[in-house]
Each structure stands twice: as structure tokens, then as C-alpha cells.
Amino acid sequence: MKHATIPDELKSLDERSRDIFRRIVETYLSEGDPVGSANLSRQLPQSLSPATIRTIMSDLEHLGLIYSPHISAGRMPTQSGLRFFVDAFIEVGDLPEDERKAIETQVEEAGHSQSVEQFLTGASQILSGLSRGAGLVLSTKNEGTLKHIEFVRLDSSRAMAVLVTQNGDVENRIVNLPEGVTLSQLSEATNFLNAHIQGRTLSEAKAEISRQREETKAALDELSQHLVDQGLAVWGGEDQGRKTQLIVRGRGNLLEDVKAAEDIERLRHLFDDLETRESMMQLLDLAEEGSGVRIFIGSENKLFSLSGSSLIVAPYCDSNQHVLGALGVIGPTRLNYARIVPMVDYTAQLVSRLLK
Known part of the structure; x- marks a missing residue:
């Protein structure tokens, strides 16, 4: 468990102040209610008057460790007080x-x-x-490493892009086909992608295809190039x-x-x-x-x-x-x-x- 640095003025609290503070916090944690000086006087093992306790509580309030939720109420821990309690008083041991x-x-x-x-x-x-x-x-x-991608033509304007990862996960997306695309161009785009994506993550594959854009233009015609771009872009949108x-x-x-x-x-x-x-x-x-x-x-x-x-x-x-x-x-x-x-x-x- 990570601990915050405890300010010196809190480290220097005397034993009575620490005991009173701890009891205020423990009452809050167990019951959710503020505790007053009279109740604390009955709880403490040493004999302290309510007036003495109120003085100590005033000092704790000045340090920003406790506060009064409304007039005449007892005291409850502030957020800073809870942080101090967690860092200075709680001993985290093994589970029962x-x-x-x-x-x-x-x-x-x-x-x-x-x-x-x-x-x-x-x-x-x-x-x-x-x-x-x-x-x-x-x-x-x-994202896992990729194994295979394939286009399955559904009709003249749509195809299903099927992406398979090395661990066997399969995802499908519907992509819109460019007008006039042929089965051979679908096959050409599939072969080009598979030659460059295998063993890479999706983001790595996208970066590689983008890096080879000029080479891609030389190797593929315009419609096949469009399919390559769309075949990877359809899996976009996830954070990193x-x-x-x-x-x-x-x-x-x-x-x-x-x-x-x-x-x-x-x-x-x-x-x-x-x-x-x-x-x-x-x-x-x-x-x-x-x-x-x-x-x-x-x-x-x-x-x-x-x-x-x-x-x-x-x-x-x-x-x-x-x-x-x-x-x-x-x-x-x-x-x-x-x-x-x-x-x-x-x-x-x-x-x-x-x-x-």
C-alpha cells in the first residue's frame, strides 16, 4: 500500500491528541456520526475533563484534521484527517x-x-x-497479433471482412465495396494484406501499410488499394x-x-x-x-x-x-x-x- 508523506506538525502530535483523534475517526468509520467531548471523556482510559478534551479538539480542528458538521455537534474527520489516519494509524496485516x-x-x-x-x-x-x-x-x-484477413463478398456493394488473430479470435465487419470491384481485386487485396499483417498487432499493421503507401500504389490498382485501406480502417476506434x-x-x-x-x-x-x-x-x-x-x-x-x-x-x-x-x-x-x-x-x- 502506498503512503503519503505525513507533515511534521502531525508527526509531533502528543499521545493524548493522537488518542482523541483516533477515537473520533474510529467512531465515524463505524457509525458515521460525529462524537462530542462528553462521549470521548467516558471512552478514554485516562481521566480527562470535557473541557480539556474540547481544547485538544480545537487544536485538531486548527490542524485541519477534524471539523464540526454544524453548530453544537461533535467532531468528524476531514478528508485530510482521514488521509492522516489511513497513513499513520492503520496497520494492514494479513486477512483472517x-x-x-x-x-x-x-x-x-x-x-x-x-x-x-x-x-x-x-x-x-x-x-x-x-x-x-x-x-x-x-x-x-x-490487441493480439494477427494471423489472417479475408474478404467474403455478400453482394455487389458489400463484403464481410473476417479478421483472425494468432490466438484464434475471429471478428467480422461489413465493408462497402467500391463500385465495379471484381473478385480478382478482392483476392489481390486479401493477399497483399496477409503478406503484411501476419505476426503484427492491428495498430502495427496499420502503421506498416501506411509506411508502404507508395509501394502499395505501385503494386495495386486503385480499387484494390481502396480495399486494403478499408479492410484495416474498419477495425479502428479503440483506445490505443x-x-x-x-x-x-x-x-x-x-x-x-x-x-x-x-x-x-x-x-x-x-x-x-x-x-x-x-x-x-x-x-x-x-x-x-x-x-x-x-x-x-x-x-x-x-x-x-x-x-x-x-x-x-x-x-x-x-x-x-x-x-x-x-x-x-x-x-x-x-x-x-x-x-x-x-x-x-x-x-x-x-x-x-x-x-x-
Whole structure:
């Protein structure tokens, strides 16, 4: 887990201040409510008056660690306070054996699914069920190397372009034929493409055909040249050759803790963010920036800043340690970080292992 640098003034907090701050945050994380000086006085092992506690709370507020949501209320942690708590107080250990076994069993059961998509959906569902937040998995599919392309004429104006990759994937697209194109020209375009695309990715093949444009013009007539260009262009549009899919399970969990109208608005922003393609690519970028689990609290993560949500995310990889995607948990800022961080980390390790 990556840790932020803790400012010196926070490192120098005395033991009483740290204890009071920790109890305020722990109450917020478990109950979602502010805590007042009278309640803290009853909780603390040492005998401190409410007045003394209020003085310490005032100092913590001055440091930007806690705030009062309204007049006469107790105190709750700020976003900076939560970050300080996560970095300075949480000790992330191993998962309890029963949770480890539960995750192993569920991930392995999901691994028996007929498709990778079903498997990843199962992983998302597992994270949702164990965290009581929303489990999310971002999957990417890097373009494979190409084996073969063929044009199958459908009628005088259309043909089906069939693209086969080295790993056996087959994709079809309908292309419009230039007027007057003959079967021999279809064959000529097919042969030219196959001579240049084999063993290359789609983006590499496009670059190679573009580089050889003058040679292509000399080797092919105008209609065949048009078919070559169209035969590759029809597979355009993916971001850097990667297809992405965001799988989210457990959105209903996020509604269980809604207490006010502003919470409904926060969730609306979150659900809107989760629907955008830009969000998926940003989420992948977050995971690819470093190995291991990453924690984003509130506006630290521009992706979900309007919703004020927390995100705990980790990448999963192939046998060459190339990032295939990301998985994690998203929810309110009062997530149980100490429990969810090792849960996300272990699930990512298992998913990586089963996808190799």
C-alpha cells in the first residue's frame, strides 16, 4: 500500500491528541456520526475533563484534521484527517484465515465460468459482498497479433471482412465495396494484406501499410488499394488498441447508508461517473501508476471527486507482469480501510494467478 508523506506538525502530535483523534475517526468509520467531548471523556482510559478534551479538539480542528458538521455537534474527520489516519494509524496485516478461504473458494468457483467476463463479474460480486461497498473490475483486452484477413463478398456493394488473430479470435465487419470491384481485386487485396499483417498487432499493421503507401500504389490498382485501406480502417476506434469494460456490482450497498439529500446527490454523481468511458481509462491509469493497492479518499481522486467517494484499487497482471486491468471497492469515505485493503490486494493476486 502506498503512503503519503505525513507533515511534521502531525508527526509531533502528543499521545493524548493522537488518542482523541483516533477515537473520533474510529467512531465515524463505524457509525458515521460525529462524537462530542462528553462521549470521548467516558471512552478514554485516562481521566480527562470535557473541557480539556474540547481544547485538544480545537487544536485538531486548527490542524485541519477534524471539523464540526454544524453548530453544537461533535467532531468528524476531514478528508485530510482521514488521509492522516489511513497513513499513520492503520496497520494492514494479513486477512483472517476464514476470509482468505472464502475469497479463494469464491474466486476459484468464478474461475470455472465459461468466459473471462463471467469470471471477472464474479470477482466484482465477491468484493461487493465482502466489503458492503460496490465491487468494481476494469478489464482490458490488448490487441493480439494477427494471423489472417479475408474478404467474403455478400453482394455487389458489400463484403464481410473476417479478421483472425494468432490466438484464434475471429471478428467480422461489413465493408462497402467500391463500385465495379471484381473478385480478382478482392483476392489481390486479401493477399497483399496477409503478406503484411501476419505476426503484427492491428495498430502495427496499420502503421506498416501506411509506411508502404507508395509501394502499395505501385503494386495495386486503385480499387484494390481502396480495399486494403478499408479492410484495416474498419477495425479502428479503440483506445490505443485496448478494449475496456467496467463491471460494477453492489451499487445497492451504497444506498443503505444514505442519510440526507446531499448523499443522494453524491451517489448520483458517482453512478454517472461510473458510466463514462473516460472513467474506465482513468481508472486503469490509476492502477498502472504503481504496483500494489492504492487508496484514494474523496477529492484526492479526480475521477470521483464530485461524489466524494473513496476508492481502494489494485491492478491484476499476466505472467509477464503486464497490467490487464484493475479491481477494487468504491464506497463512502468511511470504508473499513484496514479490512478492505488486504481483501482487494489478495483478490487481485488470485485473479492474476488464475488468468495466467
